[in-house]
Each structure stands twice: as C-alpha cells, then as structure tokens.
Amino acid sequence: MDFATWLRRWLLRHPLKEPPAAPRATYTAEVMRQVSALHVPSLTPAPRWLAWPRLALVPLAAGAVVLILVGRSHLPGGSPAGQITADAEVLTALGQPLLPEPGSAGGLEELAQELELADALVLAEAPPTDEEWVAETLHLLEELDEEPAAGPSDTAVPDEWLEELELLDEGELGASS
Amino acid sequence: MADCDAEAIRAVLNGDAERYAELVDRYQGPALRLAFSFLGNYEDARDVSQEAFVSAYQALGRFRASAKFSTWLYRIVINECKDAYKRRARQPMAASGLGGPDSEEDAGDGLFADAADPGAGPGDQLVARELSLALSAAIRDLPAQQQTAFFLHHVHGLPLEEAAGVMGCRVGTVKAHVFRATERLRVRLARWVNEEGPP
Numbered sequence: 001m002d003f004a005t006w007l008r009r010w011l012l013r014h015p016l017k018e019p020p021a022a023p024r025a026t027y028t029a030e031v032m033r034q035v036s037a038l039h040v041p042s043l044t045p046a047p048r049w050l051a052w053p054r055l056a057l058v059p060l061a062a063g064a065v066v067l068i069l070v071g072r073s074h075l076p077g078g079s080p081a082g083q084i085t086a087d088a089e090v091l092t093a094l095g096q097p098l099l100p101e102p103g104s105a106g107g108l109e110e111l112a113q114e115l116e117l118a119d120a121l122v123l124a125e126a127p128p129t130d131e132e133w134v135a136e137t138l139h140l141l142e143e144l145d146e147e148p149a150a151g152p153s154d155t156a157v158p159d160e161w162l163e164e165l166e167l168l169d170e171g172e173l174g175a176s177s
Numbered sequence: 178m179a180d181c182d183a184e185a186i187r188a189v190l191n192g193d194a195e196r197y198a199e200l201v202d203r204y205q206g207p208a209l210r211l212a213f214s215f216l217g218n219y220e221d222a223r224d225v226s227q228e229a230f231v232s233a234y235q236a237l238g239r240f241r242a243s244a245k246f247s248t249w250l251y252r253i254v255i256n257e258c259k260d261a262y263k264r265r266a267r268q269p270m271a272a273s274g275l276g277g278p279d280s281e282e283d284a285g286d287g288l289f290a291d292a293a294d295p296g297a298g299p300g301d302q303l304v305a306r307e308l309s310l311a312l313s314a315a316i317r318d319l320p321a322q323q324q325t326a327f328f329l330h331h332v333h334g335l336p337l338e339e340a341a342g343v344m345g346c347r348v349g350t351v352k353a354h355v356f357r358a359t360e361r362l363r364v365r366l367a368r369w370v371n372e373e374g375p376p
Contacts, residue, residue: 003363006370008331014289014309016332019209019219027209027223028201031230040194041237 140168182246189237197237201230204247207333208254214288214328215258217313225261229254248342251335255325255343287313288332308369315365319358326354327362 144164181199188196208229212222233240233253240249287309291302316324322344329340330351337355341348363370 003366003370004359007359007362010308010312011289011331014291014305016210016214016288017219017290019206019213019222022223024202024205027205027227028198031201031205031227032195032198034227034231035194035197035234038231038235040189040192041235042190 140165144168179245183242186237186240186242186246189234197234200233200246204250205230207247208250211251211254211328211333212258214332215255215324216261217288217317221261225257226254229257232257244342245339248339251329251343252345259321288316289313308366311366311369312362315362316358318365319361323354323358323361326351327358330355 182203185196185199205226208226209219209222212226212229213219216222216225229250233250236253240246287306289309289312291305291309316327319327325344326340329335329343330337335343337348337351341351344351
C-alpha cells in the first residue's frame with residue numbers, strides 16, 4: 001500500500017474534529033449583528049482602469065500599423081515599383097518626358113545610342129583581361145631575359161618576379177622623369 | 178445551491194441585507210472547519226470565520242456571478258487565517274495553536290478525531306492518538322501553499338479545480354503542492370506506516 005492511499009484511508013477514519021456544539025442560529029445572529037452596522041453593499045462595476053487601456057490600445061495599434069505601412073511605401077529604399085512610381089511623379093512634376101512611347105521608333109533609337117555609348121565608356125575603363133595581363137608579363141620577362149615560372153607550386157619565383165618588376169617600374173619612372 | 182446563492186446575493190445587493198443570513202447559515206460549517214484546520218482551535222476559528230463573513234459582505238458588490246460563492250468565501254477565510262497568524266506572531270506570548278513550535282508536544286490535541294471503532298483496544302487507541310498528533314504537527318510544518326493545498330483537497334475534500342480556484346492558481350500547481358506535501362508527510366510519518374493499513 002503506497003503512502004498516499006494509506007493517508008487517505010487514515011483521514012477517512014479520522015476526520016477533522018467537529019466544532020463544539022453551538023446553535024447555528026447564534027453564529028448567524030452574531031454575524032448579522034456585525035453586518036447590520038455596515039452599509040448595504042451595492043454592485044460595483046468593473047474598475048474602469050482595467051477596461052479603458054485595452055479599448056484605447058486597439059485604435060492606437062491600428063493607427064500605428066497604418067502609419068508604418070504608409071511610411072514604408074514612401075521610403076526611398078522601398079520596392080522597385082514604388083520607386084518607379086515616385087520617379088514618374090517627380091519627372092511629371094518637372095515637365096520631363098517619361099519613357100518613350102512603345103510606338104515611337106525615334107525615341108528608341110536615341111535610347112539605343114545612349115546605351116551603346118555608355119557600354120563603350122564602360123569597356124574603355126574596364127581593366128585588362130587575363131590574356132592581356134599574361135602577354136604583358138611575358139613581354140617584361142623577355143626584356144629581363146628570365147624564364148617563366150615552372151608552375152603554380154613554385155612559390156619562391158613569384159616573389160623574385162615581384163621584386164624585379166618593382167625595380168623595373170622604379171627604373172622606368174626614373175627614366176621618364 | 179449556486180442558484181440559491183446567486184439569488185440571495187442579488188437580494189442583498191438590491192437592499193435586502195437580511196437575506197445574507199441565508200449564506201451565513203449555509204456556509205458557516207465549512208468556513209468554521211476550514212479556519213479550524215489552519216488555526217487549531219475552534220474558539221479562534223469561530224472569530225476568524227465570522228470576520229470572513231463580514232469581509233465577504235462588505236465586498237459583496239465585487240463578487241462576480243461567474244464564480245462560486247463558496248470558493249470566494251473560502252479564499253477570504255484563508256486570508257483571514259493568515260492575518261490571524263500575523264497578529265499572533267506579533268504577540269510575544271501567543272496562545273498555543275498552529276503558529277506554535279515544531280515539537281509534537283506543542284501540537285495541542287491534534288486536528289483529527291479519534292476513530293470511532295468500538296473494537297479497538299486501548300493500545301490501538303493510544304497509537305491512533307499519537308499518530309493524530311504527529312500528523313497534525315507534520316502538517317503544521319508544511320510550507321504555507323502545500324499546507325493550504327493539502328487541507329483543501331485531502332482534509333476538506335475539495336476537487337482540485339475548486340482548490341485551484343480558492344488558491345488562485347492552476348490545477349497543476351495545486352497537484353504539485355499536494356504531491357510535495359504528501360512526500361514530506363511520508364518522510365515524517367515513516368515509522369507509523371505499515372502494510373496492515375492505518376490504525
């Protein structure tokens with residue numbers, strides 16, 4: 001038999017002691033005598049400070065959500081569609097034309113020329129390709145009467161190259177000045 | 178019962194204060210026994226439970242019909258018992274009772290009645306009496322929440338849900354308190370427990 005069962009059985013056989021015999025009416029009369037000296041209680045509504053914050057928070061929260069959404073749509077870093085719309089509004093306000101009409105061939109040709117010109121500028125500023133860099137390096141090595149490196153695993157040679165290339169650059173700079 | 182309570186409460190709130198006597202008459206027994214289990218003597222328990230009824234009357238306007246009047250009243254009784262404890266603690270030579278020392282000798286006559294077993298011999302009755310004192314003292318030494326949960330559920334037979342309502346906590350919390358209280362009592366009463374069952 002586990003202890004809980006043992007305890008329950010014991011409590012059933014030994015209930016709480018009974019109060020000393022006293023008329024129930026006396027007890028009630030004593031309470032009612034004290035109660036009669038008091039004001040009659042009346043129903044009190046739920047405290048308003050419990051109810052109003054919740055009601056006030058609902059429109060506040062809704063307003064905050066609307067403000068956030070409106071604010072996000074007007075931010076410069078908003079969605080691309082929003083940016084295009086905003087740019088279009090600015091261009092319209094400045095009296096500038098928007099994108100060329102799909103049917104106007106002249107506008108498209110101008111746009112294509114501008115794009116080619118921009119590409120040409122970008123290509124002119126582009127760094128040399130790997131092939132060009134290798135050709136220049138080989139040319140410099142020929143001038144120095146050096147053999148190209150045996151392979152990528154040879155780590156000592158590139159350091160020597162760099163030193164010699166730096167010396168060569170300094171010599172060229174000195175000669176030109 | 179709940180409908181009768183609600184009707185009496187409505188009448189009192191509408192100005193018929195005399196109807197409160199119905200509630201006092203109906204719940205004085207449980208309120209008195211509950212206070213006795215905490216305080217250990219019926220003289221104090223009577224005063225404290227009557228104060229609880231007066232407090233309940235004063236606060237009746239805040240009572241919500243969704244709750245049971247008995248649950249609400251028991252909570253007030255327990256709070257009044259705690260206040261009585263505090264008053265006792267402030268008195269240097271306080272009367273003996275549940276606020277007393279730990280020893281079993283100071284437990285008074287114990288909380289529990291002697292078994293009404295006509296066949297029990299004097300030896301059995303003595304053992305039962307000693308066990309009653311030991312159990313009363315062990316319950317007195319429980320932490321307050323465990324003591325309350327144990328009294329409400331095991332001694333007064335309240336379902337766990339109602340005990341949780343009285344204590345203002347979850348049912349699981351009451352279960353945990355009752356379990357821990359039982360474990361503590363098991364340790365304290367180890368020498369009394371045997372396979373033959375309780376005396």
